[in-house]
Amino acid sequence: MSKILEVKNFYKNYGSFTAVSNVSFEIEDKEIFALIGPNGAGKSTALKTIATILSFERGNISICGVDLKKEPEKVRDLISYLPEEAGAYKNLTGIGYLDFMASLYAKNSADKKRYVDFAREICGLGGKLKDKVSTYSKGMTRKLLISRAIMTRPKLAILDEPTSGLDVVNAMEVRNIIKGLKDEGMSVLLSSHNMLEIEYLADRIAIINHGKIIDSGTISKIKSDNNARNLEEAFVKLAKL
């Protein structure tokens, strides 16, 4: 299997505070990889850096062999990022937003149509897409944003807390969308606090605490290594170390 993402000895500082320290991991093609950890552990910082939003001091990050530090714009063509607290332009309709975002990625009108059609199919908002984003509920906005993030079928979809703040039904729908991304040929890097969600979605995980990866591997390996009945128990044991 080819490597989609390679992170080697990556450090990120905010002034004198080290947010991420010596982090390394890889994501294979069509793999869902989760970065989990307590609040302030450095998950979002790592995701934002891989999404080219933040710079980093040391280490190497490459996506499909493209060096993030040297060619960030090329990397942006390969990835798509959904921030934890993302919003959409409220003056646009749902379909207007998808159309606008598709225009920024598409090389021609056929590409654009393909992206919008795919997003329309995934989000499941139907006729509501004609309404202004300002009238959407949190769940509708999140589904719109997820469909935006994956409509271009990026090599790597970076999803920060994709179901954060959603009700049970909406969260389940979003999880199903993410689960189906592998079949669409995409790899996913996600972060979440919801261990059940991680167990359901992720092929492999890395547990991060105080900016350092304290364990990584398949969920069954982590559970057995820590003699835990479930991922939550393993996480609590590791986080207390």
Next chain:
Amino acid sequence: MNKFFILLKKEVKELLTMQMILPMVLTMVLFAAVGGLVGKESKKVEKPTKILVVQLDDGAFTNELISTTKASFDSEITYDADIDKAITRANEIGSLAIFIFPENFSQKLAEGQPAQVESYYIFRNFSLVGSQKITKAKIFLAGINEQVSNYLISQKTLSADPTVIKNPIMAGDHVVVGEKTAAISPDAILGFVTQQTTFIPIILFIIIIMAAQMIATSVSSEKENKTLETLLSIPISRQKIVAAKLIGAGIVALVMAGVYMVGFRYYIDGMSAGQATTVSTEVAQAAGVLGLKFAVTDYLFLGGSLFFGILSALSIAMILGIFAEDTKAVQGVITPLMILVMIPYLLTLLVDFNSLSPTLKYIVYAIPFSHSFLAAPNIFLKNYQFVLAGIGYQFVFFLVFVYIAGKIFSTDKVMTIKLNFSKKKS
């Protein structure tokens, strides 16, 4: 405490933030500083005004008349009838007016006839203080008229025409702008210039402030609406994002400028029942002779200066907008820009710019919008080099600040930088 007062206290506390207090205090300080400067400039007007008298009449009466004005006027007397030489000399000594007493001046008055005095008012700027100085120069002739009138009454020359006794001096007014001269009253020209240029600084001031708020809000609202991170992750260079925001706001600002100018013209027209924007043929012709009418190229110069002034403001506001965490903080972060706009706005409106100290002049020149405010009067005075240099400076300033904005957008600072007015908790 009464529940109403608890609510009232909360409302006042929420409104009286540092973001609101700081602009208020800075504006007050600025008004006080400009007020002081204008006061100082006005005192200069109180000093004896320099005038040049061309004395072609050899009568002792004329010399005596001129000497009576010594307290208010610093007169230099020349006996050369060449008006061109007189204008050159007036420019050398900084005289605001030339008064020519003709050969037969005393004789005509002695015969009970009105005497003509040719007056040339030299316009070097069109500010409030500048027009005050011209008005003061005009008083010279009014003083002479009164002296002669009093003399005629004291001589009991009752055979003379009462109109002549009341107004024995006939003024032949001329206006000089640069190397051009036209026979017209200075008041008419001042009125014409004011009418043509009043809108520009007011509109420019409003547009710069509104455009700055627009672009700063556009950046901060991306943060507030959580769309900035998505925007930064799309495959488009950060410079293009900055340029799109700047040019978008620039276009809207230009449209706004056009709409406001038309609206303001209608407003002035309505207020004055159409008189303020209509010009008599005589004044229009004189303004044409003096080169005070804008040609197509003049409008291009003016438009260029306004456009680059707005772009300079936008580039600064873009950077300031990055400091605003949300749209509420925008007012606070653009305060420095508002102060920078108010300084040239007030100074060009109120003060004779040429009389400022060199240090103050260069400080004002360093503010890019000053050149937009100074463009119209300088175009009137055909000082194109100054206008072009100003546009060049604005363009370079704009490029530098766009580069800085692009750099900030390319770093973490666009996400992490913010202006924090809150007190540090111990």
